[in-house]
Amino acid sequence: MKLDDFPKIFSRLPGAMPAWHGAVNAEELRSLCEQVMRGGGKLLALWGGDENGEYALHVVLVAAPGLLALTLPVSGKHTTFPDISDLFPAADRMQRTVSDMLGLHPTGGDHRKWLRHAAWPGGEHPLRKSFDIAATFAAGEDGYPFIAVTGNGVHEIPVGPVHAGTIEPGHFRFSIVGERVLRLEERLGYKHKGIEKRFEGMTLEQGARLAGRISGDTTVGYAWAYAQAAESVTGTVPPPRALWLRALFLELERLLNHLGDLGYLGNDVALAFGFAQFWILKEDLLRMNGELFGHRYLMDRIVPGGVAVDVDSAGLARIGETLRHIEQNVAALKDIYDEHAGAQDRFLTTGRVLPELAAQLGLTGLAGRASGQAWDAREQFPCTPYDQLDVQMATHRNGDVAARVTVRFEEIAESIRLVRLILERLPSGEIRCALGDAAESRLGMGWVEGWRGEILVALHAGENNRIRRLHPHDPSWQNWPVLEHAIIGNIVPDFPLINKSFNLSYSGVDL
């Protein structure tokens, strides 16, 4: 499917990633979505905007040429837009969020609220420009209508949002018979912080810091996506060394999270030995980051226009040395995980998402690749420096916890290879350039394959280099609903393991 196959409404957006933008009407929106779906493409993000009473719905699709951003003006008395959740089931929660935040409603699908709990009443829409950011409301009742499963011996277990351990808040409603799960329904939104509203009116520099804090474990991914978006609206091209350093940071972040997750997966089957070993390796990497780059999680190291910190040859040698150590240990630990009958018994066939279901529901990122969904923006839509690194994506077809473990191991190996290439070929020169001026009402998009999956940051520029509207999109939007399917037929005590094997972000979707 080439760009020529689509209606001639698209114009190329400047920037590192292949992205096109076009205005559509309601019919065109649906027909384009259908065309992309039939062509094997997918939905990436959906959000709404308010330009002083003029509303718009934005939909970003991934097709063969790259990103297609569609803007549908929504006006008139009935602020409705066409429902696309029948084409892309992942759109469901995004549409409900648009309803909650902007008061634009889909014509079909699920009409229950999503992000709104009881902090503001149903008639208020925080992302409307007319909404007073200082307004306070008396807390009401949440009264969320869960779908009840009835039958002989069926009962419910409500879990969270306060858990026995220190983890992010989310509510999980299990309908079970004995230990077997018939249905799981998630209720998120407990970490809603009003990030999108907070972005409005920020300068491009201020926004960079907030973008790095949308989901703490993906700070590099978001910072890079934001930087791409900011560079797109200002027409800035960062120096080559900065781009290579960004890729270095992104791969280090991937390593950090994969090491941590593999440790946690060991811990969840009570293999505390694996937990301790992987976390020692993660800590080695964190300390290296702290010493070389001034922040253990590399927060604020990527800035619009380049990167904030350079590395000298001694630092490069240090990275190489740490990686060698990690590589050796991970190889030994992989053998232990692979050979451990108890752990493999827990991993294999647990929380299975078959490739057909994954494709239908739009499972993305790491979890998608473990279910045969071969999408990796680093390989398929490589920006500098990935276009020179020949990224090999890791895929698996089993779609169970074991597959997600295997993909993590393989991605660790690939990331180590990529970092070595980066260390070898890192160009010299400047690491940062000044950001140009943003053209008003220009849309800029950043698209980065973070460790969890693809991150999109869409930036609508306002006047005086300020942000008019910014939508950060986490891959967890696509994957949370699939988790509800992954648990069906499994037993209740396996849920934490399945959940951990996806390891989705709460903060990234609660916004």
Next chain:
Amino acid sequence: MSYPSLLLQLAQNALVLLIAPLLLGWTSQCRAWMQNRSGAGVLQPYRNLNKLFHKDAVLAVNASALFRATPYILLACMWLAAALVPVLATGLPLSPAVDVIALVGIFALARVFISLAAMDIGTAFGSLGARREMLVGFLAEPALLMVLFTASTISGSTSLITIVETLAHKPFVLYPSMVFAAVAFIMVMLAENARIPVDNPATHLELTMIHEAMVLEYSARHLALVEWAGALKLLAYTTICIALFVPWGIAETGNWGALPLAVAALALKLAGAGAGLALLETLSAKMRIFRVPEFMGTAFLLAVLGLLTHFLLETAA
């Protein structure tokens, strides 16, 4: 009954109460060492108990008297069980009461109360935990009884004292039946004490818990008592294991001179047991809950094999 033996009984009772958390702390410390961690130290369980006793208890509004009384009943049961097991000497005032079937009964009593208390509040996790505890319990009890019967048939008595005296003070005989019984007992011990691979005492994942799910609603002094009772239960099982399978070194009735040696032997055996438990836990992962019946079935089978081995091989001689 003499005063010295009464004194010794009281000393043994106080000793088990005081060293129970130490065994738990030692096991955790060994686990930490085996996993390349520095660990919190062997005294950590005491610090936890101290912390919990200084907190204000929070009770659910619908908690009944049963819920409040259970921690005390639990501690009393486990203390009694741990105190009954002959750890230092035989021939103490409580010795006639040390019947192995009664011991299993005491553990069952505690299980009934903790399960009832877990369901008392009406939270999903309490009943979840109680249900799983009962699943483990009803499979573990027969296996435990079979192990004890094997030992009983060797000594011709269900009195633990007689069993220990038979095994410890007769000329050294290796009983193959006791090897089967020992493996079965260790499996039961792991299950009954909520250890890996059956349960994970360190988990924070409420959906996977068995024992912890039942005590989620307890806080402060109640939780302290529950945890102390847990430590006593582990000690009781460890000392039963020692009494049945490695009783050598225990002081005979009236032999006061053997006491120092008995104390040293006990300390050594407990340290070894704690390290062994830590090793087992480090090497294994937690099994799926529906594998537990297979695990306990294997324990029962081994115990029966032990009994059969005894009748087939050992009685003929």
